[in-house]
Amino acid sequence: MTATELNPGLLMIVAGLIAACLPRRTRQALTLAAPAVGIAVLFSTPIGAESVVTVAGLPLTILRLDALAYPFALIFLIAAAFNAIYALHQDDRLQDASAMVYAGAAIAATLAGDLVTLFVYWELTAISSVFLILAAGTTRAYRASARYLVWQIGSGVLLLAGILVHYRATGSLAFGHMQLGSTGTWLIFIAFGIKCAFPFLHNWLQDAYPEATVTGTVVLSAFTTKLAVYTFARGFAGEPLLVPIGAAMTCFPVFFAVIENDLRRVLSFSLNNQLGFMLVGVGIGSELAINGAVSHAFAHIIYKALLFMSMGAVLYRVGTVKASELGGLYKSMPWTTVFCIVGAVSIAGFPLTSGFVTKNLTLGAAESAGYLWTWLLLIFASAGVMEHSGIKIPYFAFFSHDSGHRVEEAPTNMLVAMALCAAGCIFIGVFPQALYSIMPYPVAKDPYTVESVITKTQLLVFSVLAFGVLVRTGLYPKEIPSTNLNTDWFLRKPGAALLKGVVMLAAKLNDAVAGFGTTTARATSDLMQAMNDPNTQFGKPWPTGRMAFWTTVMLGAYLFLSYVV
């Protein structure tokens, strides 16, 4: 195998498995070295490279590096490196290993040229990442991780079913552009949609991410959802349905973010909102729009990691990220404050930051395509981003009223990781061409026109003005310790009650039937016989399509059950 055929994703996975067996210092060296080597391998692999292996007679394209996969693979590797630095203060074998395997799986999935390979790594991202939530060690984290896994595996099951149906219909396993319409493509679309946190399929994200460990949430924020954005860009670019879905995603989380007390959960709502911007770009599908989606994903991974890192540092030092218990930390953690503000202005999209030069492409694409309502929703959502990520996060953590916490500044390794992310945000903002040059299509647009700088600044600064007015008049709502219901309520409350009822009914029936033990045994034996008899309905060989369908139903039922118990 030559260097050009090395797969940076597999490299990370193997390194992660080795790391699981190493003592602290060597393991940490490996967590840093593996992404560095991965980046070197990626740079040395020519765009257009493909690597095909035959498994059980099936040719699988385990590596396909093209102009769309390249920026995602690169940013995933960069994120893995930053995350490794951020985690250096802790000695945690399980988290180090799972973070690497998880990153590797996301990279390998990005580089997958066929649907089977995609499915394998799609599932691996789910399984490897759950440990980052479990490692928090709380009952809440344990239960959230179970719900997380159910959604993630559910997405995998739908993907598998979709691939099988799609394969039967087209005879092709290649992962390329698909036309939404057939059962297979719909199943694949929804599988992607779960991981991309579509409205009503979104709640696993806000449920689980904030329950993960200090470092785990940072890792989680980078990969799963952006892998989903990539798969949409690959499979469903220009699908008009993605435009309203994406626009809805930019808007609805902002209302939840305003009233959420847990600041890492606020950031999770914000993450959901950012995915909406990317999906709108994918849905519009023009070259400018795809560039917008991809560059936004790239920039977003860095500033979102930075924001989660700063809140992780607060959690690590203070022991909580509840807005109602924080405030005034700028005195204790000045560097964390500065880095958090850089992340906040970047996500809000002020000029000279990465958010400005990337979001502008998507907005520009909506303008050129004449999508008035979408454009209005996007700038409405931009004011929303200003509210929850631009102001609320830094304001309630570091300013507001003094909560009385006097803590140490974040550990040096955390500060270094935050500094690198902050530098990345500014660098991309000041030198957008560096990012534009690795986009799938040539970028002709200059983000820094006078008009664009002034109008975007007007929008954002007058949002800040509104905040100032509301705070000074006492109209801005107080942070209240609370649980805000979301779609998971339906399964966790009425769903659980329903299940309890069914179980009790079954127990009663069982008691009633116990008296007829002999009859039951005879019936069971008759049933078993019927199932093995090829002349009965049960005994007949089943076509694979129906098999896949019932497997999906069974796993769906499992999904429902594990939610509520």
Next chain:
Amino acid sequence: MSDPEREREQPGWFDRPGNVNKLWYGLLAICGALTISEFLYEHHPHFEIEKIPEFFEIFGFIAFVFIVFAGKALRTLIMRDETYYDRD
């Protein structure tokens, strides 16, 4: 750090009302400058609605206030006790 020690420490820069007012007036000045800047460049609106004078300022301000009040209203519907799910 014990409480008496904290009482002796200097108030931070942002804890002095005078400084907060400075920031506020600074913000007002920037808003004023941005309002005037509207007349200093050539406009290329893509949509009719952008032709409304000071559209982005008005939109940003109203959107922000709307989001905050809508969030407040949402609380009456979905806000529960912090331990709501822990009791199961």
